[in-house]
Amino acid sequence: MELVIFLIAHSTLAVFFQTFFLHRYASHRMFTMSRRSERVFHFLTYLTQGSSYLVPWAYAILHRMHHAYSDTPKDPHSPRHSAGPASMMWRTKKLYDAICDGTADVEPRFLGGYPEWRTLDRIGNSWFSRISWGAGYAVVYVAFASHWWQFLFVPLHWTLGPLHGAIVNWCGHRYGYRNFDSDDDSRNTLALDFVTLGELFQNNHHKYSMSSNFAVRRFEIDPAYQVIRVFAWLGILQMPDKRQMARLGPGAARAEG
Ligand SMILES: [Zn+2]
């Protein structure tokens, strides 16, 4: 039972910081926050993603490329141009590594406006850190496992980041319904997305890429946006004003009244 809670909690927290910090804040700047809050969330992203930590500035560049070239041959990850989710994520990983190493050819328009923390990013991106976290997850299983087969779930903890990426980028551009016609293949896979906390509203998000609410229609619920609203209410982050929100997307405008 402890291990089920550990797996669900780790997966949910890792995906929350992916969508909240890496995607909505670092890549799109859908809201703003103080330098201190930014550092706290940056650190929490490292803590929760552990062995599959993604460097926010590199993630932001990669993701901006995805929006600019959605489902064209220049898209870093598109099911239209990949044989399967694994080969798609391998190609994504190679580009991510090249961005981190400074060997990728990055257009200037994708640069800047993202959080940078050299020391933490260097540690988080190192094999020493990744393997240490991986060993840490295994120790939890040593402490709580009652059957050998439960250890089969340890690799899930190691690869949560790529796994979430594969789910969002493969399913979100392949399976589900569309609210908006577009040249890309983006789709809304689930109307209530508790698997990736709103990331699977790809069709809505590609249409209104600066709206912090990925839900658009009445029956759609974006869990991460509800948390963002609480953070805004607590003063932890600042949303654009009402008029700007209305311009950014119908979902955000509706939720703010
Ligand atoms: Zn997409």
Ligand SMILES: [Zn+2]
């Ligand atoms: Zn995006």
